[in-house]
Amino acid sequence: MYRQSIKIDWISFILYLIFILVGWLSIYSASSGTGNAEIWDLSRNFGKQLLFIIVALLIGIAILYLDPRFIEYVSYGIYGISVLLLVLVLLFGSTINGSLSWIRIGGFQIQPSEFSKITVCLALAKVMSKPNFSFDKVIDRTKVLIIVFIPVMLILLQKDTGTAIVFFSLGLMFIREGLSLFYLVLVIIFLTVSLLSLIYGPTIAVAAVWILMLISFYFVFRKQAFALHFVMALGFSFYAFFVDYVVFSYLKPHQQARVMAFLDPDVDPEGIGWNITQSKIAIGSGSFWGKGYLNGTQTKYDFVPEQDTDFIFCTIGEELGWVGSSIILLLWLIFLYRLIFMAENAKTKFARIFGYSAASIFFFHLMINVGMTIGLMPVIGIPLPFFSYGGSSLLSFSTLYFLLLNFYSNRMNVFATED
Numbered sequence: 001m002y003r004q005s006i007k008i009d010w011i012s013f014i015l016y017l018i019f020i021l022v023g024w025l026s027i028y029s030a031s032s033g034t035g036n037a038e039i040w041d042l043s044r045n046f047g048k049q050l051l052f053i054i055v056a057l058l059i060g061i062a063i064l065y066l067d068p069r070f071i072e073y074v075s076y077g078i079y080g081i082s083v084l085l086l087v088l089v090l091l092f093g094s095t096i097n098g099s100l101s102w103i104r105i106g107g108f109q110i111q112p113s114e115f116s117k118i119t120v121c122l123a124l125a126k127v128m129s130k131p132n133f134s135f136d137k138v139i140d141r142t143k144v145l146i147i148v149f150i151p152v153m154l155i156l157l158q159k160d161t162g163t164a165i166v167f168f169s170l171g172l173m174f175i176r177e178g179l180s181l182f183y184l185v186l187v188i189i190f191l192t193v194s195l196l197s198l199i200y201g202p203t204i205a206v207a208a209v210w211i212l213m214l215i216s217f218y219f220v221f222r223k224q225a226f227a228l229h230f231v232m233a234l235g236f237s238f239y240a241f242f243v244d245y246v247v248f249s250y251l252k253p254h255q256q257a258r259v260m261a262f263l264d265p266d267v268d269p270e271g272i273g274w275n276i277t278q279s280k281i282a283i284g285s286g287s288f289w290g291k292g293y294l295n296g297t298q299t300k301y302d303f304v305p306e307q308d309t310d311f312i313f314c315t316i317g318e319e320l321g322w323v324g325s326s327i328i329l330l331l332w333l334i335f336l337y338r339l340i341f342m343a344e345n346a347k348t349k350f351a352r353i354f355g356y357s358a359a360s361i362f363f364f365h366l367m368i369n370v371g372m373t374i375g376l377m378p379v380i381g382i383p384l385p386f387f388s389y390g391g392s393s394l395l396s397f398s399t400l401y402f403l404l405l406n407f408y409s410n411r412m413n414v415f416a417t418e419d
Contacts, residue, residue: 012335020386026319082119101155112392114395127143129350197243206237206240210233275311288323289321336363347411351404369384
């Protein structure tokens with residue numbers, strides 16, 4: 001169960017430490033108010049986050065000493081436990097910000113959906129690392145779909161759409177492992193048609209459909225599958241005329257409001273557009289060099305709601321400016337590169353699949369979270385890994401990272417066998 005020595009990837013580990021430190025400092029700045037506050041005050045978010053950081057590091061160290069064979073062996077079991085916890089949330093959970101996603105334990109709230117990201121990655125790695133697995137087989141595609149579908153449906157029942165959407169990022173891993181690029185093309189065209197129809201109307205969207213399908217036909221699939229491309233182009237053209245109906249008939253009111261605020265923040269600047277408008281003001285006010293740590297006025301006076309959670313990047317943008325924000329994003333790109341490097345250099349298929357799953361989830365969170373703070377993405381309420389306040393978030397992302405670090409550090413002594 002345990003192994004004696006570890007050799008870790010120090011570049012990613014140092015970046016991880018930088019992220020949790022800068023994240024904690026940003027949470028302190030965003031939630032400490034205008035007065036002095038003790039950093040260990042457990043009644044405040046920054047005090048709780050400091051405790052979560054200590055726990056995350058201890059758990060991470062313990063994970064590094066686990067035998068990778070043991071982790072692979074228990075993958076299905078902990079996946080089953082996570083599904084059970086998601087069911088228990090529906091029965092006994094607490095509602096926060098409209099989502100029934102939390103279980104109260106003492107003075108803390110635990111969000112099982114955050115940990116389901118880990119267990120889904122492990123279960124997928126287990127089933128997809130079988131020697132005969134292939135996306136060409138219907139039975140194998142069905143297994144993968146079921147593993148993802150069950151937690152996604154349970155999370156949607158908790159009204160936590162943001163977390164549910166994160167699981168679609170695993171499509172990047174699927175493509176790396178052999179899923180046809182055509183599915184990625186379909187997703188890109190679907191999103192493009194939806195946005196263009198809402199912003200410019202169906203005529204522009206239909207034109208974009210045919211252009212994208214021609215590009216796909218001639219440059220991606222090398223003039224193959226003409227009939228399939230033609231049928232899909234017709235289908236998406238038809239869909240373009242019904243986007244408005246789909247959005248305003250099936251989405252809940254608060255989800256419709258988020259879509260409208262994303263398309264036009266000025267439609268209700270003091271209502272649904274408040275978050276995005278104030279977020280862009282905060283980041284813009286930081287200018288080139290920033291206002292300096294603890295000197296952000298937008299931060300100190302709570303102009304941006306959820307500024308120490310989903311909108312923590314506003315604090316960074318206001319206080320550290322364009323330079324500081326750019327450095328953080330550059331470090332994130334290096335971190336993501338190291339995750340892919342560790343996954344690609346893994347000595348087992350299980351570790352490689354898990355590594356690409358983890359990298360996909362981290363990339364998606366970074367893209368959506370930063371994008372929504374600057375108005376390029378809709379507000380769907382997902383945290384910035386290692387930066388946003390939240391014990392469940394920090395512990396789940398840390399576990400995801402340290403599991404990959406475990407597999408990579410054990411690459412020179414692989415005794416695990418693939419079934």
